[in-house]
Amino acid sequence: MNDDLTLPVAPIEPAGFQIRFQPPHRLVDRITAEADLFLIAHLGIARVDAASWRLSVGGLVERPCQITFDDLKRLPKRTVESFHQCAGDPRNHRDAKRLVGNVVWGGVDLAELLARAGIAPKARYLCAYGLDSGTYEGLGGSNFQKDMPLARLAEGGVLLAYEINGARLAPERGFPVRLIIPGYYGTNDVKWLCRLELTEHRAKGAFTTTLYNDPDDEAPGRTRPVWEAPPESAIVLPAPSAVLAMEPTTIWGWAWAARGVARVEVSTDDGASWAMAALEPRSQWSWQRFVVSWTPPGVGDFTIRARAIDSAGTAQRATAARNAIHSVVISVR
Ligand SMILES: Nc1nc2c(c(=O)[nH]1)N[C@H]1C(S)=C(S)[C@@H](COP(=O)(O)O)O[C@H]1N2
Ligand SMILES: [Mo]
Numbered sequence: 331m332n333d334d335l336t337l338p339v340a341p342i343e344p345a346g347f348q349i350r351f352q353p354p355h356r357l358v359d360r361i362t363a364e365a366d367l368f369l370i371a372h373l374g375i376a377r378v379d380a381a382s383w384r385l386s387v388g389g390l391v392e393r394p395c396q397i398t399f400d401d402l403k404r405l406p407k408r409t410v411e412s413f414h415q416c417a418g419d420p421r422n423h424r425d426a427k428r429l430v431g432n433v434v435w436g437g438v439d440l441a442e443l444l445a446r447a448g449i450a451p452k453a454r455y456l457c458a459y460g461l462d463s464g465t466y467e468g469l470g471g472s473n474f475q476k477d478m479p480l481a482r483l484a485e486g487g488v489l490l491a492y493e494i495n496g497a498r499l500a501p502e503r504g505f506p507v508r509l510i511i512p513g514y515y516g517t518n519d520v521k522w523l524c525r526l527e528l529t530e531h532r533a534k535g536a537f538t539t540t541l542y543n544d545p546d547d548e549a550p551g552r553t554r555p556v557w558e559a560p561p562e563s564a565i566v567l568p569a570p571s572a573v574l575a576m577e578p579t580t581i582w583g584w585a586w587a588a589r590g591v592a593r594v595e596v597s598t599d600d601g602a603s604w605a606m607a608a609l610e611p612r613s614q615w616s617w618q619r620f621v622v623s624w625t626p627p628g629v630g631d632f633t634i635r636a637r638a639i640d641s642a643g644t645a646q647r648a649t650a651a652r653n654a655i656h657s658v659v660i661s662v663r
Contacts (some may be wrong), residue, residue, distance in 0.1 A: 356544035360430030373464035389527035392448030412615035420541035436493030513588035
C-alpha cells in the first residue's frame with residue numbers, strides 16, 4: 331500500500347475470531363442456505379454504514395476513483411454460482427477442515443469496473459483491503475488484506491458482491507460489499523471492502539505472507555499462496571456412524587475444484603478398490619453432485635472414501651493436505 335495512505339476502520343462487534351459451520355452430511359442442498367453456510371472472520375465482525383461507505387480504487391490505475399454503494403448498484407448486476415470453501419488453518423496446509431458450501435453471489439464484475447479505471451501496464455496484482463483491523467494470533471495489526479494475480483480476471487466471474495442467494499449480505503458476510511473470486515479459497519474473498527489497489531508485487535501483510543502462504547511440497551524452500559482450490563470431495567450420504575442394512579444403498583456427495591471436476595471415484599473397502607461415480611457437469615464454478623450405488627458385501631464396519639480428479643488430471647490428495655480425502659465409517663448389520 332502507498333505509505334502515505336491510511337485506511338479507514340469500521341467498528342468491530344463482536345471482536346476476535348468468529349466461526350460457525352455445518353458438517354458435510356448436513357449439506358444436502360445444491361444451493362447452501364445462507365444460515366447453513368460456514369462463517370469465518372479473523373478479527374471480528376465489521377459494522378458498516380452503506381450510505382457513508384466508499385471503495386477507493388488506486389495504485390497502478392489510470393483514473394483512481396472513489397465509489398459509493400449507489401454507484402455500484404447502478405452498474406450491471408452479474409450473478410455467479412460457486413463453491414465457497416475455507417482453506418482451513420492459515421498455517422497448517424496438512425490439515426483438512428471441509429468448511430464448504432455452494433451459493434449464488436450477485437454483484438458487479440470487477441473486470442468491468444477496472445476497465446473503467448484503466449489498468450496501468452505495469453500492474454500485476456490486485457490488493458484488496460477490508461474495513462476490519464486487529465490482530466490474529468498476534469499477527470496483522472492492520473486492515474485485513476489479500477491479493478490476487480490480475481491474470482485471474484481473464485477467466486471471468488470475479489465480483490464485487492453485494493448479494494448472496496438473492497439477498498443482501500448480512501453484516502457478518504461482509505456488508506455492504508465483498509470480493510468474490512470463484513475457484514479460489516474463501517480466504518481471498520475480502521469482506522467489508524474499503525480499498526482496491528493495483529500493484530506490481532504481491533501484498534506484504536501478514537495475511538498474504540506468514541498466513542495463507544503454504545510451503546510448496548513440489549519446490550522445497552518456496553511457498554505458494556493459498557489461491558486456487560485443488561480438487562476435493564465430501565460425502566453427504568451415508569452420514570458418519572450410520573447403520574445400514576445389507577441391501578442396495580446410495581452413496582453421494584459433492585465434488586469441486588477451481589478447474590472443475592472431471593471424475594469422482596468411491597471406495598468402500600478402505601481404499602483397496604475404487605468405483606467410478608456418476609457425476610453432474612458443473613455450472614459456472616458450482617460444486618458437482620456424485621453418486622454411486624453400493625450393496626454391502628456383508629455385515630461389519632466399512633470405511634467409505636471419495637476422491638475427485640480435476641480437469642487437469644490432478645487427483646485429490648490422500649492425506650496431509652487442505653484437500654485430503656474425506657472418509658466416513660459406517661456399519662452394516
Ligand atoms: N475482511 C475480511 N475478509 C475475510 C476474512 C476476514 O477475516 N476479514 N476471512 C476470510 C476467510 S479465511 C474466509 S474462509 C472467508 C469466509 O467467508 P464467509 O464467512 O462468508 O463464509 O472470508 C474471508 N474474508
Ligand atoms: Mo478461511
